[in-house]
Amino acid sequence: MIGYIFKRLLYGILVVLIMVTFVFVLMRSVPGDVVTLQLAEAGSVSEEQVDEMKSQLGLDKSIGIQLVVWLTNAVQGDLGNSLWSAQPVVNLIVERLPVTLELTFFSVILAIIIGIPIGVLSAVKHNSFIDHILRVTAVGGLSIPNFWLGLIILLVLSLVFNWIPPLGFKSFSENPIVNFQQMVFPALVLAVTLSASIIRMTRSALLEVLHTDFIRTIRSKGAKERVVIYKHALRNSLVSVITLIGIQIGTLLGGTVVLETIFSLPGLGSLIFESVTIRDYPIVQASVLTFGTMFLLVNLVVDVMYGWIDPRIRNN
Amino acid sequence: MLILILFVLAACESGSNEPASKSESSNKTGEEGTPKEGGTLSFYDFDDPKTLDPHKSIASATNSRIGLVYNKLVTFATGPDNFSSDEIVPDLAKDWEISEDGKTYTFHLRDDVKWQNIAPVNGRAFTSEDVIATMERIKNLPGPQANSLVSVESIEAPDDYTVIFNLSEPYAPLLNQLASFVMWILPKEATEGKVDLDNTAIGTGPFILESWKRGVEASFKKNPDYFEEGKPYLDGVTIYPNGDSMTEVNAFRTGQTDVILTDSKIDFETLKKSVPDAQIQSEIVTASRLFINQTRKPLDNILVRQAMSKAIDREGAWKSIYGNGEYNGYVMPTLEDWALPLDERKEYQEYDPEGAKELLAEAGFPDGFEVSMIVTDGYGPQLVTLAEWVAEDLKEIGIKVNIEVLEYGTFFSERWPSKEYDIGIGLVTPVTDPSDSLDPFFKSDGYRNWQGVNDPKLDEMIKQQYLIVDRDERIKYINEIERYLFENVTNHVNLFAYHIHHFKQPYVKGFDPHSNYGYLFMKNVWLDK
Numbered sequence: 001m002i003g004y005i006f007k008r009l010l011y012g013i014l015v016v017l018i019m020v021t022f023v024f025v026l027m028r029s030v031p032g033d034v035v036t037l038q039l040a041e042a043g044s045v046s047e048e049q050v051d052e053m054k055s056q057l058g059l060d061k062s063i064g065i066q067l068v069v070w071l072t073n074a075v076q077g078d079l080g081n082s083l084w085s086a087q088p089v090v091n092l093i094v095e096r097l098p099v100t101l102e103l104t105f106f107s108v109i110l111a112i113i114i115g116i117p118i119g120v121l122s123a124v125k126h127n128s129f130i131d132h133i134l135r136v137t138a139v140g141g142l143s144i145p146n147f148w149l150g151l152i153i154l155l156v157l158s159l160v161f162n163w164i165p166p167l168g169f170k171s172f173s174e175n176p177i178v179n180f181q182q183m184v185f186p187a188l189v190l191a192v193t194l195s196a197s198i199i200r201m202t203r204s205a206l207l208e209v210l211h212t213d214f215i216r217t218i219r220s221k222g223a224k225e226r227v228v229i230y231k232h233a234l235r236n237s238l239v240s241v242i243t244l245i246g247i248q249i250g251t252l253l254g255g256t257v258v259l260e261t262i263f264s265l266p267g268l269g270s271l272i273f274e275s276v277t278i279r280d281y282p283i284v285q286a287s288v289l290t291f292g293t294m295f296l297l298v299n300l301v302v303d304v305m306y307g308w309i310d311p312r313i314r315n316n
Numbered sequence: 317m318l319i320l321i322l323f324v325l326a327a328c329e330s331g332s333n334e335p336a337s338k339s340e341s342s343n344k345t346g347e348e349g350t351p352k353e354g355g356t357l358s359f360y361d362f363d364d365p366k367t368l369d370p371h372k373s374i375a376s377a378t379n380s381r382i383g384l385v386y387n388k389l390v391t392f393a394t395g396p397d398n399f400s401s402d403e404i405v406p407d408l409a410k411d412w413e414i415s416e417d418g419k420t421y422t423f424h425l426r427d428d429v430k431w432q433n434i435a436p437v438n439g440r441a442f443t444s445e446d447v448i449a450t451m452e453r454i455k456n457l458p459g460p461q462a463n464s465l466v467s468v469e470s471i472e473a474p475d476d477y478t479v480i481f482n483l484s485e486p487y488a489p490l491l492n493q494l495a496s497f498v499m500w501i502l503p504k505e506a507t508e509g510k511v512d513l514d515n516t517a518i519g520t521g522p523f524i525l526e527s528w529k530r531g532v533e534a535s536f537k538k539n540p541d542y543f544e545e546g547k548p549y550l551d552g553v554t555i556y557p558n559g560d561s562m563t564e565v566n567a568f569r570t571g572q573t574d575v576i577l578t579d580s581k582i583d584f585e586t587l588k589k590s591v592p593d594a595q596i597q598s599e600i601v602t603a604s605r606l607f608i609n610q611t612r613k614p615l616d617n618i619l620v621r622q623a624m625s626k627a628i629d630r631e632g633a634w635k636s637i638y639g640n641g642e643y644n645g646y647v648m649p650t651l652e653d654w655a656l657p658l659d660e661r662k663e664y665q666e667y668d669p670e671g672a673k674e675l676l677a678e679a680g681f682p683d684g685f686e687v688s689m690i691v692t693d694g695y696g697p698q699l700v701t702l703a704e705w706v707a708e709d710l711k712e713i714g715i716k717v718n719i720e721v722l723e724y725g726t727f728f729s730e731r732w733p734s735k736e737y738d739i740g741i742g743l744v745t746p747v748t749d750p751s752d753s754l755d756p757f758f759k760s761d762g763y764r765n766w767q768g769v770n771d772p773k774l775d776e777m778i779k780q781q782y783l784i785v786d787r788d789e790r791i792k793y794i795n796e797i798e799r800y801l802f803e804n805v806t807n808h809v810n811l812f813a814y815h816i817h818h819f820k821q822p823y824v825k826g827f828d829p830h831s832n833y834g835y836l837f838m839k840n841v842w843l844d845k
Binding site: 030031032033034035036037038040041042043046084085086087092151154155157158162163164166167168169261262263264266270271274277278279 | 358364366367371372373374375457460461498512514515529530531532533535554556560562563566567569570572573694723724725726727728729730731733763764
C-alpha cells in the first residue's frame, strides 16, 4: 500500500509539473501584459517605462529562464510576490484557500446527505412511481447550470423573503453564524449537481449489487431487509460512488470559481479569476499549483479509501 | 457663478426622454435638518482597487477608497446641485495668492492638521515638508500627475506652514489640477518607503482606513482628530467591490446597502419599482466614443471619419441602451462652462446617413469598405451592445464592421495603446480641467494619443491654452479648439454622454456626489434614523 501511494504521488508531481509549466507559458503567451496594464492604470504608457518596469519585474528575460527561476524558487517554498500589491503570494493563498475548502467540504457533505438516501430509496423502490419522480428530478439537477441556480436562489431570497446573505465575508472563526449564512446557499447550489450524480450512481450500483448471488444468500439466511441493504448492499456499492465523488471534486472546484464570484466569496476561485484579468502571473501560477495539488490529493485519498471500504483491494 | 448642471432624472417608464441637460432630482436637497452623528454607510463601488498607491492608479476604485483618508492642498466645493462644480475651496491650504504674472503660487497651510495616529507617522503635525515630499514623488513617477507639474520649476517651503510653487511660465490649470484626485498629499514617511502604499493609507482625512481585504471590503472608521470641527458625522464607511449587478440591486433592496450606483437601464427601472421611496439622483459621469486608427488607410482620410460620425444615430443608441443621454463634445458637458453649448454639439453630430454616403463617395469609397472594430466587455455588457449598434449604423452607409470583443487586459494593454486596430469603442474618463481632455488624446505626443492624431496646428493651440490665465478668455479659446477638432480632426468620433444613477435610501442625508473621484463629500453625510 505504501509503495502504491508513493508511486501515485510521484506520478501526481509529474502531472502538476506539466500543468504548471503549461499555465506558465500560456499566461505569458496570451495577448496583454502586466506592465502595460499597470502603466495604463497609472495613466500613461511610454516605451522607456515599459522596458524599465519589465526589467524590474524580471519579465525581460526569456520565458525559459523565467520558468527555471520560478521553479527553483517554488521548490524552496518561495512562490514569489504579487506583481500588483507586492504581497507574498503564499499569504494570499493561505488567506483565500480556506474559503474554497470550506465551500467544497460543505457541498460534498450536503451532496452526500441528499444523494445517498435518495439513491437508496430510488433503488429499493425501483420502477415505482417514486423512483420515476426521483430520477427525473436527478436528471434535472444534473442539467441545471449552477450559476443560473445561484442567481435564481438569490432572486427568490430577495423577492420572497426580502433577505440576502450578509455582505462582507466573515470567516468561520470570526463569526460562525454569518459565515454559515454566506456559505450555505453556494454550497447547496454546488451540491445539487453532485448529488444528482450521486443519486444516479447509488441507484444503479445498488441495483446491481442487489441482484448478485451473495445478496440472495444473505436474504435466504433470513437477514432483515434493512440489514441487507445498509450493511451489505450499500457498502458494496459505495466504491463506485466514492470514485464518482473523487472525480466530481474537480468539477466542483471549477464551479467554485463562478459561485464565489456570484456570492462574493473571497476564495481561491475568485482569486484566479481576478488575477487572470490583471495578469498577475505569480498568483495565477500559485493558485493553479494549489488547485492541482488539491485535485491530486483528493484522488489519492479516494484510492486509499477504496482499501478501507473494500477489503479485496486492501489485500491485493 | 457657475451655471449648474442640474440633476437629471432619467427615463419615465416608457423610456422616452428629454435630451438631458436640465431636469430635477426627486431628492429635495437643502432642507435636511440637523445632522445626527453615528452609523455606518455601506455601498458597492464599481471595482476593487488594484493598488491604494495614488501615484500608481488613476482609477476611480483606488481614488474613491483613499479619498476618504487623504486630503489635497485645495479641493472642489461639494453640496447639493454641485456635481461638477469647478469652484476651488481650501483643504490643507487655508488660503493662497497668485502673483500678477501667474508664475508664483503661495499657499498658506492650516496649522491645526494632524496625521492619523498610526505608525510610523503617529499623529504628528502636518507641515510644508509633507507637501514638498509628495510633489517630489509625483515628479519622479510615471503618471499624469507629473504632467501637471511640468511648468513648476521649484517648490519652496520658507516655513512649516507656507509652500511656494515657482513656475517657468503661466499654467492656467494648476489650481484645478491640484484640486483633482491625482494630487492627494502623503505623509513624508510614505514617500520614503516607510508605509506600504500599495496596501494601506495614512492621511489627514475624515476617515481612517481600518482594513482593506481584497475582493471583500474596505472599511473605514471616523478619524477623531480630523481638523474640521464636528465632522465627520458617520462612525464608519464600508465599501464593497463590485459584485454581480443583481447582487448589488438585491443588497440595496433588502437594505443591506445605503446607496447604489448604476448605469443600466434595466437596473434603474427595477430599483425604481422595488424601492419606491429611494432618493434618485442622476448625473452625467462618463461618455462613450469611437476612436479611429488614422495611421491606417482609408481611415487617414478625414472625409471617411466625418462620414462615420454622420452615420451614427446617437439618440437612438442612448435611448435604447442607457435610457438617456446627451450629445457630447471633446470637452465633456460635466465641465459645464467649458464645454461647447449643447446646440452646437448637436449640430456637429446630427444623424445624417445620406450625407454620410455622399462624404464617403467624395472620399472615393462609394461602395464602402471593411474594417474591424475592437471593444471590451470589461466595463459590462452595455459597451458591447453599443458597438453592435454602431456597426449596424456604419453598415447602412456601406462600411462593413467586424467586431472583436476583447478581454479587458488584451484591449487595454495590447491592442489599443500599440495601435493594433482599425476602429474601437471606448469610454471617456471625466476630468476636471478641459486641458486633460485635450492634451493626452490629441497632441501628437499626448500620452493617450493612441489613434495617431498628428496636427501641428492643434499641438500649438493646445499648448497655447495653458498660458491663458483669464477664465473667460480661456473658455473661448478652448471652444475654438473643440470646433477645430470637430471640423479638421474628427478623431475620436464622440458618441454620447450618459447618466449614472445614484439611488439613496430615504434616511441618507448629505450624500451630494462630485464628479471628481474620492467622495469629497463623505464628511458631510449623515443618517437620519
